[in-house]
Amino acid sequence: MTALNVxxxxxxxxxxxxxxxxxxxKLALWHLVASLVFLAVAMxxxxxxxxxxxxxxxxxxxxxxxxxxxxxxxxxxxxYGFIANAFLGCLYWAVPRLTGHRVHSRWMSWFIFWxxxxxxxxxxxxxxxxxxxALEWGETPTYVDPIAFVGLILVAVNFLTPIFKAKGPMxxxxxxxIAAFVWTPLVYAMGNFLAEYLVGGAAGGAxxxxxxxxxxxxxxxxxxxxxxxxxxxxxxxxxxxxxxLSLVGFWGLAFFYPLTGIHHFLYSPIPLFLQHGAVIxxxxxxxxxxxxxxxxxxTLKGRGxxxxxxxxxxxxxxxxxxxxxxxxxxxxxxxxTFQRLIxxxxxxxxxxxxxxxxxxxxxxxxxxxxxxxxLIGAKAYYSETLNSWHYWLNAFGTLIMFTDxxxxxxxxxxxxxxxxxxxxxxxxxxxxxxLRTISGTMIIVGNFMFFWNLYxxxxxxxxxxxxxxxxxxxxxxxx
Amino acid sequence: xxxxxxxxxLIAGLGFFAFAFVVMALLPWMIYYKEPELTVASMxxxxxxxxxxxxxxxxxxxxxxxxxxxxYKTYAQALQLGHDVYVAEACWHCHSQFVRPVSxxxxxxxxxxxxxxxxxxxxxxxxxxxxxxxxxxxxxAARRPNDWHVAHFYxxxxxxxxxxxxxxxxxxxxxxxxxxxxxxxxxxIQSLGSWLRxxxxxEGDGPxxxxxxxxxxxxxxxxxxxxxxxxxSADSNNPG
Numbered sequence: 143m144t145a146l147n148v149x150x151x152x153x154x155x156x157x158x159x160x161x162x163x164x165x166x167x168k169l170a171l172w173h174l175v176a177s178l179v180f181l182a183v184a185m186x187x188x189x190x191x192x193x194x195x196x197x198x199x200x201x202x203x204x205x206x207x208x209x210x211x212x213x214x215x216x217x218x219x220x221x222y223g224f225i226a227n228a229f230l231g232c233l234y235w236a237v238p239r240l241t242g243h244r245v246h247s248r249w250m251s252w253f254i255f256w257x258x259x260x261x262x263x264x265x266x267x268x269x270x271x272x273x274x275x276a277l278e279w280g281e282t283p284t285y286v287d288p289i290a291f292v293g294l295i296l297v298a299v300n301f302l303t304p305i306f307k308a309k310g311p312m313x314x315x316x317x318x319x320i321a322a323f324v325w326t327p328l329v330y331a332m333g334n335f336l337a338e339y340l341v342g343g344a345a346g347g348a349x350x351x352x353x354x355x356x357x358x359x360x361x362x363x364x365x366x367x368x369x370x371x372x373x374x375x376x377x378x379x380x381x382x383x384x385x386x387l388s389l390v391g392f393w394g395l396a397f398f399y400p401l402t403g404i405h406h407f408l409y410s411p412i413p414l415f416l417q418h419g420a421v422i423x424x425x426x427x428x429x430x431x432x433x434x435x436x437x438x439x440x441t442l443k444g445r446g447x448x449x450x451x452x453x454x455x456x457x458x459x460x461x462x463x464x465x466x467x468x469x470x471x472x473x474x475x476x477x478x479t480f481q482r483l484i485x486x487x488x489x490x491x492x493x494x495x496x497x498x499x500x501x502x503x504x505x506x507x508x509x510x511x512x513x514x515x516x517l518i519g520a521k522a523y524y525s526e527t528l529n530s531w532h533y534w535l536n537a538f539g540t541l542i543m544f545t546d547x548x549x550x551x552x553x554x555x556x557x558x559x560x561x562x563x564x565x566x567x568x569x570x571x572x573x574x575x576x577l578r579t580i581s582g583t584m585i586i587v588g589n590f591m592f593f594w595n596l597y598x599x600x601x602x603x604x605x606x607x608x609x610x611x612x613x614x615x616x617x618x619x620x621x
Numbered sequence: 622x623x624x625x626x627x628x629x630x631l632i633a634g635l636g637f638f639a640f641a642f643v644v645m646a647l648l649p650w651m652i653y654y655k656e657p658e659l660t661v662a663s664m665x666x667x668x669x670x671x672x673x674x675x676x677x678x679x680x681x682x683x684x685x686x687x688x689x690x691x692x693y694k695t696y697a698q699a700l701q702l703g704h705d706v707y708v709a710e711a712c713w714h715c716h717s718q719f720v721r722p723v724s725x726x727x728x729x730x731x732x733x734x735x736x737x738x739x740x741x742x743x744x745x746x747x748x749x750x751x752x753x754x755x756x757x758x759x760x761x762a763a764r765r766p767n768d769w770h771v772a773h774f775y776x777x778x779x780x781x782x783x784x785x786x787x788x789x790x791x792x793x794x795x796x797x798x799x800x801x802x803x804x805x806x807x808x809x810i811q812s813l814g815s816w817l818r819x820x821x822x823x824e825g826d827g828p829x830x831x832x833x834x835x836x837x838x839x840x841x842x843x844x845x846x847x848x849x850x851x852x853x854s855a856d857s858n859n860p861g
Contacts (some may be wrong), residue, residue: 195785197756197778203790210711210787272709279748280710306626317629325632332646341650342658342745343734348649350746354643360638389623396633400641409721410749411736412649419644482723486753559724564756566782 164238169251171517173231174510176259178593180223180560183266185586189217192582195575206270214269214281219358220498221279222290223262228506229365230258233301233319235513236372240313243304254296261290274462280333287334294330294452298323314388318368321396325360329353344411351412351420352403358497359399366502367391367434370458374441377455377512378448383440387433393428398423408481421476428473435466440511453529460537464500469494471548483559488574489551492544499585500540507592509535514596519607524598528591535588543581659741664816665697672811673699675767680798687801696808703809704743708801710789717750718759718813731760732819743809755786770807771799771851 193199194209201207234251238244245251268274268283275281302323305316333353337346371388375381382388404412404420404562438459442448448455471493474480484490515523523529550571557567622628674691676844688695707713719734720726727733738759739747750757765773768781774792777784794804799807814820 194787197785203788205791208710208787208789210714211709213714214711263711264785274709274711275746276708276713276748278751280746312624312626312629317624317633320626320629321633324630325638328638330641336646337746342742343653343656343739343747345646345653346745347747347749349646350643389761393623393633400638401645404645406751407749409723410719411734411739413652416645416649485721485724486717486750488752491752495854555724558726558729558753561725561729565781568754568783568785 147470161239164242164244165235166245166248166251166411167517168246169255170231170234170513172255173227173234174513176255177227177231177506178510178596179226180219180227180262181589184216184219184224185589187212187219189579189582189586191216192575192579196572207619210510211270211274214274215254215266217279218265218269218281219262219504221362222265222282222393225362225498225502225506227258227262228510229362229369230254231298232506232509232513235517236315236369237301237304237319240316240372241304241308243307246300246303250296250300251332254293254300257289257293257296261286261293265290275334275338275522277333277337277350279357280337280350280353282334284338287330287338291327291330291334294327298327312393313371314382314385315368315372317392318364318371321392322361322364322368325356325364325400329356329360333357342397347407347410348404348412348416351406352400354406355403356400359395359402360501362498363395363399366505367395370438370462370505372511373454373509374458377439377452378445380441380445383437383443387437389438391430391434391437394433398426398430402427402476405476405554408476408478408485410457415592417478421478424476425473428469431466431469435462453526453533454508454512456533457504457511460509460533461501461504461508464496464504464540467544468496468521469503471496484551485555487551487554487558488547488571489555492547492551495547496540496544500544504540506535507532507589509560511592515599518600518603520599520603522599524595524602528595532588532592532595535584535591539584543578546577546581550578567583647769653736653740656737656740658745661697661701661742662693664743664812665693665700667816669693669696670762670808670811670815672763672767673808676799676804676807679767680804683800684796684804687804699805699808700743700812702801702805703807703812706792706806707748707809712758713748713750715752715786716756716758717753718748718757719750720757720759726757730757731814732817734759738816741770755784758810758813760814760817761810762813762820763811767807767811770810771797771843774799774803774806781850 190200191209191213199209234245247347265282265286268286269281271283273283275284284497301319305312305320329352332349333356337349337353341349371382401423402420404416405424408417410417439462442459448454448458475484475489511529515521553570553574554567557570622632624648659683673696677688688699697791720730720731720732736831771793773780773784775791775797776788776790777786788805792799794800
């Protein structure tokens, strides 16, 4: 295992080519900007939808502004618009640097960019027009599914080419990326074709459960962790604490995560032995997650000051703490004991927000924070104060929303079980729903501060470039 | 192997996914493979819910325009359209369609859900649901009369002041009568659970037609023991 020591450090680009030739910065930047545009749309859709729960929906009785349809825009916009776009932007930055090779084709990359925006846009319009399907995150209209599937294959080819071209040992990040590129098209096909056209009933429910969870576990999670393994050592300028734990984390995730999907439908008519299997593998994941968290906090040891001084690191490690929280929560809520009480309640909604936003949203916002000045050639942000507000509003907004919905879930579950009239559970939920809207508003305000900061930073950079035209178009970027 | 491209691509990527697919997807698929998946037409043949005929009586002009007369064919048509509207409006995000054997749900909603109830094309993808903001609907048949549903779609607050359900005024025409979508979605909801022997729970006359109250409600097969019945005893503070 002589390769071991080498692979503990992210390999620097050793070829004669410069980073500028490898990385298409414009492409990465456009993906990140697109992701923030969709984030804005998804956040506003979520906010407006939340007003329905307070009986204060501003557009009642308008078919195209039906809250039920805009809820679809919220979830699908986050998954396919915000998260997928942000991942692609980060991948165009990280993969060529880790492999020393360009992505498969520049032409194809731009084709993917426009095709992906079209897919997300058409999906949103289709959902609003009422072309949704009945599978969570698989609601994409039937006419979008085949196109999105081809798009995912192209993405896989585009990034697997440089990875397979590269010689020598592979860094941890690339393990996660390879696996994600294999899994994502498979998962997408399973959910959108199998559960839609071939298998119905309880068996279809089992496959639907796999799809819902695999989309988080086999698409978002491996790409997210891959980026953490890339960004954290680079920013802290030190290798990961333990290579062995990296191995345990990756292979544990790869084995257990695909098995967990049925935990979405416990006490359902799906055979109970399969539900038990899903519960056990879900709890096993928590142990794997703990090893990964230990590895990352071991890496941070001695550099704790970075949490204060380095904003991206602060976002990343906050996300990791949320990740540990959400996985710990999951290993309890997945048991049949907890399910009795909290299934179908807001507890699950709180969990979903913490995972998708508190963890992956935070990691991607941290990554965007790190990449944006490097992509446009800015020396510094327009305002560090705005960045600070962005972080604190998001951190507290997410924490409040999560805790609030968690407690709401327990209250609802008990009222249902005690056979209180149904209205009681609504009356009891109202204060929680109000707090949810308030915490959501904190998140939205924080993110719009960030957008403003990005805009001013870009404006500042353009102005600076005009005053000193002799300088290089892109300033050299460290690491 | 653990750090090589082929190892990760083949074992973690393809291998583990295939293993999980066999265990967690193929296995349940094989378990229910031989159970016939009912079409909408054959579901309609099992009996037309009286609420469908009631719509024809209440709104004769509109019903004639949208569906014609009450028969198996128009009933099947209404069920399919009602289901499609239910999915398009994402009703299933706030209304579940399965009764669990725990948490006193059988006392609140009715008999615990059985896998064979979902072996039909209207449950593809299955509408188990994800969140229960409003009540579960799988035992909703005949629970409330049609005019309650019409008023409720027009303005939920008029019949349920604490409701957080949006108004679906596009289910009604300009006179306030249900249009084709409205009639279809009401028919669909009024059919949920009508296939059970115990139907109806609250009011109504039961399904019309020769197949009403079948001896064997699950398509002539013996009704298996509830899959998870052993767990319902764990709810010790079951009142009654």
